[in-house]
Amino acid sequence: MSELRSKAEHTAAIRELRRAVLVVNTRSRKGRHSYFEALRLLEAEGFRPLRSYAVMDPTRLPQTIKDALDLQPDLLVVGGGDGSLSEAVKHVAHRDVALGVLPLGTTNNFARSLGLPLDLALAVKVFSRGKVADIDLGMAGDRPFANLASFGVSVEVAGRVKPWLKRALGRAAYPLTALALLPGHKPFRAFITVDGRRHELLTHQLNIANGRYHGGWQIAKDISIDNRRLVAYQLGSGKRLRLIAETMVRATSGRWRSLAGGPFVTGGEMLLETEPPIAADVDGEVRLRTPMTIRTIPNGLRVMVPPRFVDT
Structure with a gap:
């Protein structure tokens, strides 16, 4: 340093x-x-x-x-x-x-x-x-990131979205690619431990954000890239139809939900475990796999x- x-x-x-x-x-x-x-x-x-x-x-x-x-x-x-x-x-x-x-x-x-x-x-x-x-910076294992670590269908989307589709449709290319991949995607069980408390969920998509935006839309009104905290949230649930509904709403409206009322887990450090172990997309780079510890580095x-x- x-x-x-x-x-x-x-x-x-x-x-x-x-x-x-x-x-x-x-x-x-x-x-x-x-x-x-x-x-x-x-x-x-x-x-x-x-x-x-x-x-x-x-x-x-x-x-x-x-x-x-x-x-x-x-x-x-x-x-x-x-x-x-x-x-x-x-x-x-x-x-x-x-x-x-x-x-x-x-x-x-x-x-x-x-x-x-x-x-x-x-x-x-x-x-x-x-x-x-x-x-703040996020740190997934030993990998620093600015914005987002994501798990689930988005990892497949990152590898499958076509460059020509991004050029033609912009940010809408991502949810449209996700909709095409969802029928063959299996949900996973995630365990997030923060401040001694273990949270469990079944989902197709989990995100852990340092920044305030994902897919070009605001995640939540009260998230900041400079508040010493990460935010974990899922899109939809273990049911494909709920994820499709969430994806369509975000694709058409960019709707956000407040931390006070939405399905969010916040903290400066999170231990993420999944069944089965899965790959992570860390700011667009797919190299790491769960389990992993994700934390913030203040003023990094x-x-x-x-x-x-x-x-x-």
Whole structure:
């Protein structure tokens, strides 16, 4: 962990020195059309990037981000979807560099949780007019994540949703793919232990969120990416029809439910066990399996946010 400047000092350095590096995943939904526009907008805001990278091969993204950080920028601007930003989070965590987010993906959950505008030009203005904030990270096993760890049918959806469908329909591509997969999906039993209390449920879909959004829709009104707590919740139940109903409602309305009245479990650390053991989708990356411990790391990531963002 590198020694961090105060947030005020870091904000001042970004505004005065404008030392930034730009990395854009041009394979993301909007990235291939937005790289040159992002560079133009950065320069219009007074930034002269130390270097800019257009990444056409996503397998090159980890090394590109490492190369970008070797230039020691005050601000690492990353454009792409939640998967690209999740990769950046792993490298920026606990370092004296702020992550600047360009929301160029399908759902842009991380950007929404930070209260960022989804318009590219307005998002770039945050870098010169916003502030540096320290937000919480999630940790699934030894894997840091910004937004969400999910279990169940969504893991299959992540591997099966077609790129052309995401380009054509945007965030609606995910629930539509889920509806196609549900008839052959089997429910699983989950056990979540928080603060000494064990919760049991049978479901097709379980999510544990650090951020406030999933699938581009707000999970609950009173969830925050900066409150030192994770939120576990299920969609539907062990019955396919209930999950189909929940999926359709979210796809058409983006309905949220309050923590006070919804089926949520909250805590700073959760032990998750399942029968049978299943794979986890951690911010779009499927590598881990249950059982696992999931916890928060307070102030684990430095980001640029709008002035109105409440930084605790």
